[in-house]
Amino acid sequence: MRYICPICGYVYDEEKEGRAFSEIADGWFCPICGAPGTVFTVEEPREEAVVAAPETDSPEKQSFGEFAALCSNLARGCEKQYLEEESALYRRLAEYFTAVAPKAKGKNLEDLASCLRNDLSGFYPALRQAAESAKDRGILRVCTWGEKVTRMLLSLVERCQKEGTDFLKGTSVWVCTICGFIYIGDNPPEICPVCKVPDWKFEKVEGRRSV
Amino acid sequence: MKKLAVRNLRLCTKDCLCLYVCPVGATDTENSVIDKEKCTGCGVCAQACPSGAISMVPLEYPPQQQKAETVLTASRAVCQNKAGQEGIARQLAEETEDDALYRLMSAAAKSIRLVHEDLSRESGYMLPQSKNARERLQGWIQEPPAPDFPREAAQELLDRIPCNES
Structure with missing residues (x-):
């Protein structure tokens, strides 16, 4: 039998x-998100839609949102090489693209959840398949981390949809600044369950009032 | 390959051996940042440091790995989706009155961006010195993607970061 973590989707087979x-x-905790073993449930057989490599909306034209991530990625690249001024310049370009990206008006949590589900059911499996044929272990690593981070985020969004945001009140929201893993708790985990960096790589997300 | 010593302030435990061994006094500065102008790249400070806080950072990098076209196409599809998701998360954070949802959606926007950056890095944009990165900047300078594009920032990047591919 397979048991699934209701928080992050980790499966105990x-x-x-x-x-x-x-x-x-009893006394065991999910290796991904730290949820107690007692909250795991039997995995229900899921109809996995077999998705062929999904078509992108506009294969030629990249969006401003894509440019923003491209630039903030290169800003990080500069930072890692200790090129501080260059990093600041790429950061400026990234902020420019973020600001000019069209607003996603009239969207709700379900729109976000549905996009995340599309990644997990179609886009990541297609990318993984391409990476396996090309023997691209860098991209396989991206899939491994990205799928876990996406699944965790989806489970949090679904929880909000189901029960509201009370479970977030009186505690903190943390983001791993390396892989993007989101963790809910008073303190960050000692080691990121996805990318294994130490706790000081986690950033606490402040609310409006606390800023 | 020419290298320079760089101190990681988070790891530095102020054992001062780098001060004792540096032949040119580059490690002794008021802000703890090793003086780039003085450093000769000899590496004795990195070897002497007991906390492993000094690394020898190369000034030149080999060309990044080439990526298969099939991988790039599939990666592009995820990137496009991630950009859309980040937009939704940002918007939901901006619109909500609920502070808890604001925190979660802000975290979501950050998380999605990090995953997206990681994809971008592994899909041909690992090094700022790469041809891909430079061609991007040149394209934006020639044809600004939107009004008020900071061309001078893109130009300065081209001027400052040399290309490491032929």
């Missing part, structure tokens, strides 16, 4: 692990 989940669930 009894067959692979060689131990019944009931034997370990």
Whole structure:
């Protein structure tokens, strides 16, 4: 039987692990998000739509949002090489593109959740397949991290849709500044469950009032 | 390959061995940042540092790995989606009155951007010195993507960062 973490979607597969989940669930925690084993549920068979490589909306023209990430990525690249002025220039270009990107008016949580589901059901599997044929281990790593981070975010969005945002009140929201993993808790995890960096790489997301 | 010593202030435990061994006094500065002008790249400070806080950073990098066309197409599709998601998360953060949702959506926008940057890095934009990065900048300078594009910033990047591919 397979048991799934309701927080992040991590699956405990009894067959692979060689131990019944009931034997370990008590006092055991999800290796991805730290949820207690007792909240895991039996995985329901999911109809995985087989998706062919999805077509992009406009294959030629990249959006401003894409340019923004391209520039902020290169800003980080400069920062890692200790090229501070260059990093600031790329950061400026990234901010420019973020500011000119069209606003996503009239969207709600379900729109976000549905986009995230599309990534998990179609776009990431297609990318993984391409990376496997090309033996591109860099991209396989991107898929491994990106899928986990996306799944965690989706589970949080779905939880908000289902029960509102009370579960976030009185606690903190943390983002791993390396892989983007979101963690809810008073303190960040000692080591990022996705990319394994230490806790000081996590950033606490402040609310409007606390700024 | 020419290298320069760089101190990571987060790791530095002020054991001062770098001060004792540096033949030109480059490590002794008021702001703890090693003086680039003085550093000769000899590396003795990095070897002497007990906390591993000094690394020898190269000034030149080999060309980045080439990527398969099939990978780039599939990656592009994820990038496009990530850009859309970030836009929605930003908008939801901006519109909400609920501080908890504001925090979560701000975190979502950050998280999505980080994942997107990672994709971009592995899809032909790892090095600022790459031909891809330079061609991008040149394209924007020739044909500004939108009004008020900061051309001078793009030009300055081209001037400052040399190309490492032929």
